[in-house]
Amino acid sequence: MATQQSTSPRTRRGSRTDKPTIADVAALAGVSVSAVSKVVNNRPGISPPTRQRVWDAAEKLRWSPSATAVALRGARTRAIGMVAGRSADVLAADPHFSVLISGIEAELAPADYGLLLHIVGEEPGAEERAYRRLAEERRVDGVILTESRIGDSRFELLRQLRLPAVLVGTPWREDPIVSVRAGGEQDAGIREAVHHLAELGHRHIAYVSGPEDRVHTVFRRRVFEAALGERGLRPTRIVISEFTADAAVKAVRRLLAEPDRRPTAVLFANDTMAVAGMSAARRLGFDVPRDLSVIGYDDLPVGELVYPRLTTIGQDLVQLGRAAATAMFGLLDSGRSEPVEPTAVRPPGLLVRESTGPAARGA
């Protein structure tokens, strides 16, 4: 105990003399201590100029709210974790993630929270290891998960680790996880897309989907088949593929190879695939939309950059990201295991742009 007795008082006295207190900040800013606390905890009821004054005072005094807070057991880390069991290039290859993260950051930033990204690769156990570290080292207050899987083992692990978690997407069956998803009927957008194509006279419609270990992939294929059924149609082709541009190009080459089975319209599982597929078709001499109508999914920025502009099923990924962050703050504030209030994200809907048109004659 000798060491302890000699060091700990010194540290305490030291911290008193060296470190400014919240009271010093309140005094310099000319506000109450509780006002400072409200500002640093990003609570409402403080005017922007006052907030600014408090932060200026904190900076002038080199006072950092959490520098003291983190000394307390269980103090907040002001970081939310996101672990992706994907290869490091996922952010480059799949803008879906980047857009989602933009939405998450839009809520984290004003609360002075950061997003701790771990892109751990696809080797088995890597994800679990990352979650264990985050929990045991208290690196994050909670984690946001994406890509709900069939028989997803992450939820149970996170409960064991007592790490608050929010899933962006639709859990498989009754998986015990707080989730945010678009409002309204799941994947109504795909039904809209099919009916849109049917109205345009398309009878030969193909679907290029992602890997079927994802929950949404299976859901969407079923909705696609059901919607065609409502029109007395059956899929010309369903290609189970990967979420990559290369996979989309391969799929299009196959779909357009056989004149007798050639679709006049193709739905893709995401916008990157749709844009790549559209280019592949045009390179093969098929005009879009004259010879082939193309529909994507996600409403990523790229869809508006290209010519023709991509008709796509817009899901509001930014809003989903914001909702996930908001649900997380709800969990952290309430300590409960359900979000404080249901999140409202507009249902995925069809955005008709330039890549869909009437079915080609004689098709």
Place this chain on the structure above:
Amino acid sequence: MATQQSTSPRTRRGSRTDKPTIADVAALAGVSVSAVSKVVNNRPGISPPTRQRVWDAAEKLRWSPSATAVALRGARTRAIGMVAGRSADVLAADPHFSVLISGIEAELAPADYGLLLHIVGEEPGAEERAYRRLAEERRVDGVILTESRIGDSRFELLRQLRLPAVLVGTPWREDPIVSVRAGGEQDAGIREAVHHLAELGHRHIAYVSGPEDRVHTVFRRRVFEAALGERGLRPTRIVISEFTADAAVKAVRRLLAEPDRRPTAVLFANDTMAVAGMSAARRLGFDVPRDLSVIGYDDLPVGELVYPRLTTIGQDLVQLGRAAATAMFGLLDSGRSEPVEPTAVRPPGLLVRESTGPAARGA
């Protein structure tokens, strides 16, 4: 002291009985303690199967290396910070960042490091506040900066905060910062692009640049003008713009509006602008490359998705990201303020694809 004396021994005894030690892990894995230490600190000299065995043992025993390490003063956080003074949608709007982050993650992940992202918005002081928090709360071991600015104030701040920092890009003048950048002559790619266009018979070449508060923006414009000079040409137009698709569309509308001053080729400051500009031109009835040649910058994935494929100046952003992370690890391991070894990233070079062709007749 009463409380201390009563609680602290309990905690210590508790931690002894509850917490497994590195020796337990070594025993279970059947390796030496130093071998376990090598594995968890990601040092060389341990075979993959052994590494796996150690991690399995660590998991079985619920032992987390840093859970003990972080108890020590100055322990590593296993997180690298990245603060962007941009609006939250930067990741969605500017894939440049996502690709760079992919490169950074490619090096961080194998070392079990995470990237702590703070996208703090553009309000004055927000960036500085974020850096202060990261330093004072010991949230990260160091930070990676992008977008070197003219008269950049971040470097001095980070030195005051004693936060190891690596800049991706070219510092302005003699700014005191470890930086990684493409090898070879700076922006040689732009010279290549100009000569490529000149070879194709282009005499009317415009440049749509980004905001001139960025160091690289000014550099690149100068290289552009110099390269034209070498061919006895002068810029038809230089549009100082923003790094956005909308800005690119506006610029193209202006450039193509006046027949007498109309360029036959346009260089854009990034690929997103180039793709948007290409689509805008085609929507106005100008074929690419027949009526207008277009060149981008960055070699982002989108350039290969579109039709025609984008001719662009490829800078290896993934490699730049990797080099930045490697330089950071060098700083952390050596405690020195220069990177342990110079980073080699291939110089930006012109990638000729489908969006450039011979100058239109009579142009």
